[in-house]
Amino acid sequence: MDIKLSDAAEQYRARVRSLLAQELPADWRGIAALSPEEREQFDRTWREFLVEQSLLAPGWPSEYGGGGLDITSHSVVAEEFARAGVPQHVLLTDPVGMTLLGPTVLHWGTEAQKQYFIPRTLSAEIRWAQGYSEPEAGSDLFGVRTRAVLDGDEWVVNGSKIWQTAGAHANWIFALVRTDPEAPKAKGLSFLLIPYDQPGVEVRAIKTMDGGAELAEVFFDNARTSADNLVGGAGNGAKVALTLLGFERGSGGIALALATKLELLRLRDAMRSFGVDDVTLRRRLADCWTSVHVMHCLALRNLTVAASGRPPGPESSISKVMMSEYRKRVTELAVDILGPRALTPTGMPSKVNLGPQPLGVDADSSTAWVADFLHARPGTVYGGSSEIQRNTIGEQVLGLPREPRPVPATKAG
Amino acid sequence: MTFDFTEDQRDFAAMLRSFFDAQYGPDRLREVVDHGKTYDPTFWRTMVDDLDLVGLTVAEAHGGSGGSTVDLCILLEEYGRALVTSPLFATAGLALPALTEAGDEDSRSRWLPRIASGATTATWAVLGSTGAPDLTGTGVQATQGAAGWTLSGSRSWVLDGATADVLLTVAGTPAGPGLFLVETATADGLTRTATDALDPTLALAEVAFTDTPAQRISGDHAPDGLRRALALGTIALAALQLGCLSGALDMAVSYAGTRVQFGRPIGSFQAVKHRCADVFIDTETTRWVVFHAAALASDPETGADALEEAAHLTSAYAASSSFRAVANLLQVLGGIGYTWEHPGHLYFKRATAAARLLGSSTHHLDAVSAVIDAAPSAAPGWGASA
Numbered sequence: 133m134d135i136k137l138s139d140a141a142e143q144y145r146a147r148v149r150s151l152l153a154q155e156l157p158a159d160w161r162g163i164a165a166l167s168p169e170e171r172e173q174f175d176r177t178w179r180e181f182l183v184e185q186s187l188l189a190p191g192w193p194s195e196y197g198g199g200g201l202d203i204t205s206h207s208v209v210a211e212e213f214a215r216a217g218v219p220q221h222v223l224l225t226d227p228v229g230m231t232l233l234g235p236t237v238l239h240w241g242t243e244a245q246k247q248y249f250i251p252r253t254l255s256a257e258i259r260w261a262q263g264y265s266e267p268e269a270g271s272d273l274f275g276v277r278t279r280a281v282l283d284g285d286e287w288v289v290n291g292s293k294i295w296q297t298a299g300a301h302a303n304w305i306f307a308l309v310r311t312d313p314e315a316p317k318a319k320g321l322s323f324l325l326i327p328y329d330q331p332g333v334e335v336r337a338i339k340t341m342d343g344g345a346e347l348a349e350v351f352f353d354n355a356r357t358s359a360d361n362l363v364g365g366a367g368n369g370a371k372v373a374l375t376l377l378g379f380e381r382g383s384g385g386i387a388l389a390l391a392t393k394l395e396l397l398r399l400r401d402a403m404r405s406f407g408v409d410d411v412t413l414r415r416r417l418a419d420c421w422t423s424v425h426v427m428h429c430l431a432l433r434n435l436t437v438a439a440s441g442r443p444p445g446p447e448s449s450i451s452k453v454m455m456s457e458y459r460k461r462v463t464e465l466a467v468d469i470l471g472p473r474a475l476t477p478t479g480m481p482s483k484v485n486l487g488p489q490p491l492g493v494d495a496d497s498s499t500a501w502v503a504d505f506l507h508a509r510p511g512t513v514y515g516g517s518s519e520i521q522r523n524t525i526g527e528q529v530l531g532l533p534r535e536p537r538p539v540p541a542t543k544a545g
Numbered sequence: 546m547t548f549d550f551t552e553d554q555r556d557f558a559a560m561l562r563s564f565f566d567a568q569y570g571p572d573r574l575r576e577v578v579d580h581g582k583t584y585d586p587t588f589w590r591t592m593v594d595d596l597d598l599v600g601l602t603v604a605e606a607h608g609g610s611g612g613s614t615v616d617l618c619i620l621l622e623e624y625g626r627a628l629v630t631s632p633l634f635a636t637a638g639l640a641l642p643a644l645t646e647a648g649d650e651d652s653r654s655r656w657l658p659r660i661a662s663g664a665t666t667a668t669w670a671v672l673g674s675t676g677a678p679d680l681t682g683t684g685v686q687a688t689q690g691a692a693g694w695t696l697s698g699s700r701s702w703v704l705d706g707a708t709a710d711v712l713l714t715v716a717g718t719p720a721g722p723g724l725f726l727v728e729t730a731t732a733d734g735l736t737r738t739a740t741d742a743l744d745p746t747l748a749l750a751e752v753a754f755t756d757t758p759a760q761r762i763s764g765d766h767a768p769d770g771l772r773r774a775l776a777l778g779t780i781a782l783a784a785l786q787l788g789c790l791s792g793a794l795d796m797a798v799s800y801a802g803t804r805v806q807f808g809r810p811i812g813s814f815q816a817v818k819h820r821c822a823d824v825f826i827d828t829e830t831t832r833w834v835v836f837h838a839a840a841l842a843s844d845p846e847t848g849a850d851a852l853e854e855a856a857h858l859t860s861a862y863a864a865s866s867s868f869r870a871v872a873n874l875l876q877v878l879g880g881i882g883y884t885w886e887h888p889g890h891l892y893f894k895r896a897t898a899a900a901r902l903l904g905s906s907t908h909h910l911d912a913v914s915a916v917i918d919a920a921p922s923a924a925p926g927w928g929a930s931a
């Protein structure tokens with residue numbers, strides 16, 4: 133039982149550190165400390181730098197512009213970026229492209245699909261939205277109704293998708309669509325890539341409870357896409373969709389645990405700056421610190437499993453539930469520490485919507501803490517809700533009986 | 546990095562599982578619980594002679610197997626799961642770390658072989674009168690006279706305190722605290738009173754010292770050594786708690802899969818299924834936290850501060866995760882879980898007791914708070930190390 137990274141991984145860490153030290157200014161305090169104008173400038177050059185260094189997609193094969201790194205080195209990059217307060221993903225659509233679509237095309241795609249989509253995803257010529265959920269198909273993902281019908285060498289798509297993260301910033305969507313309405317529920321689905329830039333696609337932003345509009349709805353009205361843009365074979369969509377959810381597992385966990393620890397130190401600094409010293413709040417903070425340690429241990433374990441090449445076990449469900457429930461707990465603690473300051477948010481705005489703020493955010497910005505408090509709520513809903521994760525663990529890991537499915541009404545007579 | 550068990554360690558765990566299943570089944574457990582038997586010397590000899598379990602972590606030079614803390618935690622998980630009553634935990638989990646980490650060379654070569662051979666059982670009376678570990682020796686005073694050291698004072702909640710052949714405790718001296726050893730069979734001025742215990746599988750006692758002859762066994766490295774020893778004991782206790790989680794998980798899942806109500810197994814109802822899933826999450830997370838701490842403890846480069854921090858974090862988590870799990874277990878069991886007959890309550894009581902044996906969870910959380918207070922503010926680390 134060895135919990136230390138290999139010497140090779142530590143040498144690689146030293147390389148990443150010196151690379152960052154060269155690239156970042158001497159007075160660097162973290163991305164979140166930049167003014168909006170500085171940020172715009174930084175983002176542009178930083179993304180170019182990442183592409184140049186093959187670090188935008190560290191785990192993809194180098195022949196397609198990735199870093200060709202094994203999962204442990206990839207994890208080291210993520211960890212050092214979090215420590216330095218620089219983003220791994222720059223555009224709002226980058227996480228979707230780099231962690232979801234890219235690995236899926238690399239795994240399931242044809243050579244032509246890889247050659248076309250991978251470089252364009254890295255260059256941001258193509259920016260992706262994830263089109264799984266629909267108004268009538270949320271947790272019950274395989275109940276999607278959006279239809280695609282082959283017409284010559286094109287698929288014609290009708291229906292709609294909802295809740296696309298960064299959907300208004302994208303220009304392509306990968307969608308789970310029904311290509312065979314006669315087949316049983318999960319068997320009639322396909323994974324289809326559809327460009328926005330056509331009359332049959334309409335995108336509408338959704339205003340969310342934090343006042344922002346990061347989510348979107350996408351409507352298809354006889355939208356068209358080339359027959360070549362179906363990934364993984366017709367009728368194979370459910371399988372492709374499920375492998376997608378398992379990609380990149382393991383590489384981000386240690387970085388996330390570190391970012392979460394840095395967030396707690398910021399919360400401690402906020403307590404100090406507000407002069408809050410209450411034993412109950414202090415113990416809740418210590419309890420959160422304990423949870424962060426648990427997540428760090430889980431991340432090490434996940435990395436071991438992922439690096440061994442074994443198929444993913446129940447780890448991803450456990451980590452998902454732990455982290456999303458934790459985000460609610462820590463942000464509830466934050467607003468309790470804020471006390472009445474939560475009523476009138478002031479100070480530096482939040483910089484990211486998912487997970488802890490990067491380095492550079494003011495500890496006493498109530499605006500940022502309140503935003504995190506709101507952003508934590510949907511964490512237990514998206515990506516498989518806490519209830520769905522518990523069903524999965526109960527049925528697929530513990531072997532408990534499934535719930536009886538409703539019996540379809542038999543036709544009278 | 547390979548945060549996983551070796552093939553040998555998996556085999557060891559499987560061997561222990563079948564050994565305890567075969568040798569320490571429900572009947573034997575019931576006998577202990579119903580008749581207040583502290584432990585069965587024949588079973589003790591089997592554990593010691595056939596499997597060398599008590600000497601598992603004792604150096605080979607001292608007659609043990611030279612195993613690591615990871616090996617010990619594997620043993621204690623299975624031992625805890627089987628709810629065994631014996632001097633194993635107090636001896637191997639508490640007294641051995643104290644002797645090994647804080648004892649001087651003389652006492653180590655004198656006592657470790659006897660303990661490893663199973664001839665001598667031992668315990669460490671850790672808690673002070675507030676229920677927090679006492680490493681400063683406030684509860685017991687040591688005085689040096691012409692005939693050697695004597696102890697005066699008392700210790701409560703001493704695991705196996707009424708039966709252990711050798712009793713260790715930290716006592717105050719004018720020159721600071723030291724670790725002392727009392728041979729219980731021959732010591733004058735020693736009163737040991739077995740107490741009723743919430744957990745019938747853990748035997749507790751009150752121990753009073755009145756000018757009781759004792760040997761001073763700690764050397765100059767005692768303060769750090771005692772902190773390390775307590776951290777190791779705390780990690781060992783967490784492995785015992787992990788056993789409680791793992792036992793509660795199997796019991797809850799098997800009951801949920803077989804008990805039928807409304808024409809279907811209760812485990813098909815989400816309210817029940819989700820409780821089982823929560824017990825699973827608590828068990829798996831605790832497992833990797835415990836073995837992370839055990840791996841740190843097995844690494845000679847880990848300093849006392851880091852080990853202590855890991856022990857507080859592990860203990861704080863194991864206390865809450867194991868209690869959540871046993872509470873879920875009792876709810877899943879329905880009425881049968883409230884009976885004396887069904888073993889479910891034994892896990893419930895074990896989790897409750899273990900969360901107090903080496904300090905409460907608030908004690909450990911407050912120690913974590915101190916770590917947070919001392920940590921430097923977050924600043925970009927690309928220039929600095931770690």
Ligand SMILES: Cc1cc2nc3c(=O)[nH]c(=O)nc-3n(C[C@H](O)[C@H](O)[C@H](O)COP(=O)(O)OP(=O)(O)OC[C@H]3O[C@@H](n4cnc5c(N)ncnc54)[C@H](O)[C@@H]3O)c2cc1C
Nearest residue numbers: 262263264265270271272295296297510513514515517519
């Ligand atoms: C911030 C955010 C970002 C998102 N980003 C994307 C995206 O980029 N792309 C995309 O395709 N989708 C995205 N989603 C959609 C997300 O995946 C869905 O919201 C999620 O799958 C839940 O579906 P639903 O909202 O329809 O809720 P429902 O499925 O209707 O669930 C409502 C409630 O019922 C519970 N429930 C449902 N079924 C069961 C069951 N079988 N057992 C027990 N409880 C059950 C759920 O847990 C939940 O509490 C996003 C959602 C949010 C909030």
